[in-house]
Amino acid sequence: MESFLEQNxxxxxxxxxxxxxxxxxxxxxxLDKSLKKIEEELGDSLNEK
Amino acid sequence: MYWxxxxxxxxxxxxxxxxxxxxxxxxxxxxxxxxxPGLEEKAKIIFFHVPTAxxxxxxxxxxxxxxxxxxxxxxxxxxxxxxxxxxLGMIFTILATVTGSIWAKFTWGAFWHWDPRETSIFILLLxxxxxxxxxxxxxNEDKRARLSxxxxxxxxxxVPFFIFIMPRIMPGLHPGSANDTNSGPVVDFQMNANMxxxxxxxxxxxxxxxxxxxxxxxxxIIIKDKLSKxxx
Numbered sequence: 001m002e003s004f005l006e007q008n009x010x011x012x013x014x015x016x017x018x019x020x021x022x023x024x025x026x027x028x029x030x031l032d033k034s035l036k037k038i039e040e041e042l043g044d045s046l047n048e049k
Numbered sequence: 050m051y052w053x054x055x056x057x058x059x060x061x062x063x064x065x066x067x068x069x070x071x072x073x074x075x076x077x078x079x080x081x082x083x084x085x086p087g088l089e090e091k092a093k094i095i096f097f098h099v100p101t102a103x104x105x106x107x108x109x110x111x112x113x114x115x116x117x118x119x120x121x122x123x124x125x126x127x128x129x130x131x132x133x134x135x136x137l138g139m140i141f142t143i144l145a146t147v148t149g150s151i152w153a154k155f156t157w158g159a160f161w162h163w164d165p166r167e168t169s170i171f172i173l174l175l176x177x178x179x180x181x182x183x184x185x186x187x188x189n190e191d192k193r194a195r196l197s198x199x200x201x202x203x204x205x206x207x208v209p210f211f212i213f214i215m216p217r218i219m220p221g222l223h224p225g226s227a228n229d230t231n232s233g234p235v236v237d238f239q240m241n242a243n244m245x246x247x248x249x250x251x252x253x254x255x256x257x258x259x260x261x262x263x264x265x266x267x268x269x270i271i272i273k274d275k276l277s278k279x280x281x
Contacts, residue, residue, distance in 0.1 A: 002155075005155060006155060008090075009089065009090040009091045009155060010068065010090050010093070012090075012091055012094070012151065012152065012155050013067070013068060013090070013091065013093045013094055013097070014068065015151055016094050016097050016098060016148040016151055016152065017064065017067075017068070017097050019144065019147055019148050019151065020097055020101060020144055020148060023101075023140050023141070023143065023144040023147075024258075024262070026140070027136075027137070027140055027262060027266075031265060031266060031269055034269055034270075034273060035269055037273070038269070038272055038273055038276055041276055042276065
């Protein structure tokens, strides 16, 4: 695996692109989670009225 | 609205160009990148790793700017903006560290070397990591916002030193170190016009992406705060 990557180092760059994408994706997941909580709270307060 | 489509086109171009444009020893066609001794194909990391480090500087700068704004106007929305910028800054600093150490494994032989560049980003992680500990330790939101604003101002004072100065004046392994004869400073001398173009387009695309993420991030925090106080 390592010698393959050393000879075809474009795949290392590909790994790096995937890492950056993973980081952005994790941020989006967390944002989605807090938005869902807001939605739930809003839903409760709307039902109360 | 158009800027979102511009971002899509720009980022797509950067990913395609960054991964697929060929590296040759003497470029003759516009899309060819020059061969940088010691970096070869791995030089393409510059289109994806450097923007993450750049965004961490922008995020910490925005955190400081909105920290100052909070201190002068005492508006908690500014604290939310500063907080969202801090979160993004942390994510991009971690990304810069991880992508850098993947690259280091194949260029220098191991994931971590305590090179000046690695040491300085590690200290930055510690400095900003403790800011999150500080924020979560204080219940009173005005006090939290005030302390966090002051801390983010002082913390940002170290950023130019750790990112731009220290790794450049000390000898090390990272491209652009004081004793680097092969590839540094990569940005100034070794890149041709095409590589420069893709690099700056990449910085632009990542900066637009950052402001979009930041915008959605602080809006969520502000709505969450207001909701918890039943203002809406």
